[in-house]
Amino acid sequence: MADRRHPTYLAFLAHxxxxxxxxxxxxxxxxxxxxxxQGEAALEGFLRWTDHWLFKLAEWGLVVLLxxxxxxxxxxxxxxxxxxxxxxxxxxxIGAGFALAVGLLFLLHxx
Amino acid sequence: xxxxxxxxxxxxxxxxxxxxxxxPARENQTVLDVVSEIQREQEPALAYRFACRVGMCGSCAMxxxxxxxxxxxxxxxxxxxxxxxxxxxxxxHLPVIRDLATDMAPFFDKWARAKGSFQPxxxxxxxxxxxxxxxxxxxxxxxxxxxxxxxxxxxxxxxxCDVVGWxxxxxGPAALNRAWTLVNDVRDGARRARLDAVSGDAGCHSCHSxxxxxxxCPKGLDPSSAIAGLKRSLFWDALxxxxx
Numbered sequence: 233m234a235d236r237r238h239p240t241y242l243a244f245l246a247h248x249x250x251x252x253x254x255x256x257x258x259x260x261x262x263x264x265x266x267x268x269x270q271g272e273a274a275l276e277g278f279l280r281w282t283d284h285w286l287f288k289l290a291e292w293g294l295v296v297l298l299x300x301x302x303x304x305x306x307x308x309x310x311x312x313x314x315x316x317x318x319x320x321x322x323x324x325x326i327g328a329g330f331a332l333a334v335g336l337l338f339l340l341h342x343x
Numbered sequence: 344x345x346x347x348x349x350x351x352x353x354x355x356x357x358x359x360x361x362x363x364x365x366x367p368a369r370e371n372q373t374v375l376d377v378v379s380e381i382q383r384e385q386e387p388a389l390a391y392r393f394a395c396r397v398g399m400c401g402s403c404a405m406x407x408x409x410x411x412x413x414x415x416x417x418x419x420x421x422x423x424x425x426x427x428x429x430x431x432x433x434x435x436h437l438p439v440i441r442d443l444a445t446d447m448a449p450f451f452d453k454w455a456r457a458k459g460s461f462q463p464x465x466x467x468x469x470x471x472x473x474x475x476x477x478x479x480x481x482x483x484x485x486x487x488x489x490x491x492x493x494x495x496x497x498x499x500x501x502x503x504c505d506v507v508g509w510x511x512x513x514x515g516p517a518a519l520n521r522a523w524t525l526v527n528d529v530r531d532g533a534r535r536a537r538l539d540a541v542s543g544d545a546g547c548h549s550c551h552s553x554x555x556x557x558x559x560c561p562k563g564l565d566p567s568s569a570i571a572g573l574k575r576s577l578f579w580d581a582l583x584x585x586x587x
Binding site for chain 1: 406408409410435503505551552553554555557558565567568571572574575578
């Protein structure tokens, strides 16, 4: 088993896996929006669901995934388009910190 | 005297298995010292490769405990805690000739495919240019070329690159790094053909920027950024209609 333990590989994994998870979320997202087409009652029925704590947890996960993917994407774009070769590990750490901060911010507003 | 346990992959292109050895554990020994001791004292048929022993030639690279390294510049105590075994394999992603010796031909063929040879702009037929080219050391292209020029072709980045493992046609970090030094060489006249050669599925666009090449390069070079540079050049050339 090859040794891949280094920060930018972890950043790559986080970026790739969060992207895949977000892609899986999209159909659910569109389905939920589609409920509005069935009329107000259908959407309301679904939205009542969203008050459940399990839903809030999933929502928190989604927000963290989005933040992770955004930060990871910006890092790769800075590397590829701006040629920022220095301090890649710091940038990966800042990306992780950003996702964590966004996650905490979300938790502060849940309730 | 304490002993060091060593597992060495032995075999050829058809397959192989690990053999176990023990050598005296010394205060100062490199992985190459250990392999040489085993070959001289215990296993005369063991195939491996080395030349300079001081990190100049790049021929002794192997996979040491899961990571591609120069064995001559790797002290055992840096990679194995006391009592821990050494596991040695030939470099990944390359055909095995025998035991720890790999066939580097595919690796260097890719340098040729990436148009890794200098094509003088002023003397296309190999003639000697009339005058010296003036390339200011502080200029941006010169600094970009300088950043990657010290590659000695050891293959550690190539062996550490997942994309090479996924796509055997992928040119790999070393060949692309070489191409980037030449794209930045103001005396070179083959920019267009070289950028064509390094684009596409087997070229720079396959790179996922995991930066394992940069992380593992024993010379501290940054092939990942060189590949990013190629992507950037191709992007702007395509956007501004310079690719024709």
